[in-house]
Amino acid sequence: MTSGSPFAVRSSNGIVLRVGPPQLQDLEKYGTVQGRTCRTMLFSPDGSYFAYVNGPVLKIVHTDSWEDVAVIEGVKAHHLAFSPKSTFLMSWEQFYTTKEDPQGKPNLNIYKSENGELVKSFVQKKQGNWEPQWSSDEKLFSRIVNTDVVFYENLNFDKIVARINCYKIAAYSLSPNVGTYFTLCYVPGQSGQPSFGKLFKYPSFDSQQSIASKSFFQADKVEFYWNLKGNNVLLLTSTEVDKTGGSYYGKQGLHFMSLNGQTAMVTMSKEGPIYSVAWSPKNHEFCVIYGFVPARATVFNLKCEPVFEFGTGSRNSIYYNPQGNLVLLGGFGNLRGHVEIWDTTNRKLIGSCEAADSTLLEWAPDGIHFLTATTAPRLRIGNGYKIWHYSGALLHEKQMDAQEELYEVCWKNYPRHTFKEPAISSEKIEGIASSQPVASKQAYRPPSARNRPAIRFSLDDDEEQAHKPGSDSQSKASIKQKKKRDAKKAKKLEGEDNKEASAPAVVSSVQIALTGDPEKDKKLKNIKKKLDAIEKLKEQQAQGKTLEINQIAKIKGESDLLKELEQLQI
Known part of the structure; x- marks a missing residue:
């Protein structure tokens, strides 16, 4: 699709729809x-519809003709969500009661996408976990009610056909596979007991019918990450506070579960928080960024074994392109915004750029371009968005006016396999220069060090390059050999220093004759010391050493000292 992909921009002035790149x-x-x-906008999963809320009006737009197919008045929706096949649009409004209506009105509404017809309304008081979940074929509809999960079948929203009520469930997730349905539930632990992840096959929900179970401590909440096939899932557990005081971010753990009943804990090779987790769209591996800064990025296979290390760096985010042959590693938030783009097939770094102050990043459907944006309310200064090529070239930049805040930018979705896997090239693409000022990369040096050679050093002792686990570049033997080489170099330098110390001192060839006058002799000896020091500086200068300004001034003052010496010896 050479004409480019549409994308929507929502700001304090409204919504603008644009197309690109290349133009x-x-x-x-x-x-x-x-x-x-x-307040909000959204493209449907297959991109056939675009919905947004403007004041009290909810509009649904068909993206083939870009005409409104539904205009729904009197809406106070803050969140929107489409069903997997884009058949239905769901909206959530804040729940409230009045004296005239103490029970409150239903605030979770389900509309037909094609015409905006209201199909069903539910009461969903809590904003958290408000979104109902569907099976990929839309034959199964579910939502959480208090601590139960209830199910409806065949678009009949009036009859509950199954319920999970054997546990007090805090969160759940339906697998995205088709035909056979699986539900993963998070059951918080009570009174020092462990929490559980329970995997059920629909509709067998008795406590003894779980096909897999994973227990874990220290879990205030759980996030679920299914691969696209829906046969494997990762559970990211986290606590709000790390009671050991080891991390500001709380404490995290990563667990693996499979539909065949296998479970495992993903073991990290570096201590520290887990920042980001992402499955490859090719389903055979996943990537994790973890550990204290500089964070480590590792690719794991389905056996939870590390298969490739991206090394360490200032990064906390993972983004695979839709085709899975590129992965972007970025460092945002409290990091400087450095971005690396890797070829996942050849494990090769092919591009990099600096996207400072980015609060949003999203790959384009073509898998070639990606978008970064600085949005409010996270950042209210410098709002705008940029479109990049995977090589790191900046192709387009749009800065908002000072009075306009940018809230959101999103690409139109397309059915999977609409865009073929892009061919990856190391050829550099010519881009444009950013209009934003670039921060100086030169380190501050105090005045006393500005005329001395720069000393290169690392703030972190555990920096490492990309490698395969177990390779010679990072093996214990190679590390041991490196330590030996470093010790040998240090010993050699020490020997040279000792040799220098044992060498005869450099002195001036100028001789002085003492006069017997204590005052004159004191001045003569002082001048001799200065001349000896100058001779030593001249020797160092001849050897290529960079002298300080005051040392160069001493050398220039040699002629004055010689004149003064001649005057004293008359």
Whole structure:
């Protein structure tokens, strides 16, 4: 699709639809949405619909013709979500009660995407876990009610056909596979007991019918990461506070579960928090960024064995392109915004760039370009977005006016396999220069060190390069050999220093004759010392050593000292 992919930009002035790259231009088929109360927007999973809320109006747009297919009035929705096949649109409003209506009105609404018809409404008081979950074929619909998970079948939202009520469930997730359905539930531990991840096959939900179970301590919440096939899942457990005081970010753990009943704990080779977890779209591996700064990035296979190390660096985010042949590693938030793009097939770094102050990053559907943005309310200064090529070249930049805040930017989705896997090239693409000021990369040096050679050193002793686990570059034997070489070099330098110390002192060839006058002799000896010191400086200068300004001034003052010496000896 050479004409480019549409993307939507939501700001304090409204919503603008654009198309690109290669050429960036406004989408003429759909005009700008003017309004200072555009609260949310969303493309459907297959990209056939675009929905947004502007004030009290919810609109659904068909993206083939870019015409409104539904205009729903009197809406106070803050969140939107589509069903997997884009058949239904769900909206959530804040729940409230009044004296006239102490029970409150249903605030979770389900509409038909094609015409905006209201199908069903539910009461969903809590904002957390508000979104109902569907099976990929939309035959199964589920939502959490208090601590139970209830299920509906065949789009009949009036009859509950199954329920998980054998445990007090805090969160759950449906597998994305089709035909046979699986549900993974998180059951918090009570009174010092461990928490559990329970995997059930629908509709067998008795406590003894779980096909896999994983227990873990120190888990205030759990995030679920399914691969695209839906046959493997990762559970990222975390606590709000690390009671040991080891980390500001709390404490995390990563666990693996499979539909065949296998479970495992993913073992990290470096202590510290887990920043990011992502499955490859090719389903055979996943990547984790973890450990105290500089964080380590590791690729694991389905046996939870490390298969490749990206080394360490300032990074905390992982983004695979939709085709899975590129992975982007970035460091955002409290990091400087350095981005690396790797070829996942050849394990090769092919591009890098600096995207400072980025709060949002998203790959384009073509898998070649990606978008970064600085958005409010996270950052209210310097709002704008940029579009990059995977080689690291900046192709387009848009900065918002000082009075306009940028809230969100998102690409239009497409069905999987719409775009073929892009061919990866190491050829550099010509880009544009960013209009944003670039921070100086030169380290501060105090005045006393500015005329001396720069000393190179590392703030971190555990920096490492990309490698395969077990390779010679990072083996214990190679580390041991490196230590021996370093010790040998240090010994050699020490010997040279001792040799220098034993060498005869450098002195001036100028001789003085004492006069017997104590005052004159004192001045003569002082001048002799200065001349000896100058001779030593001249020797160092001849050997290539960089002298300080005051040392160069001493050498220039040699002629004055000789004149003064001649005057004293008359």
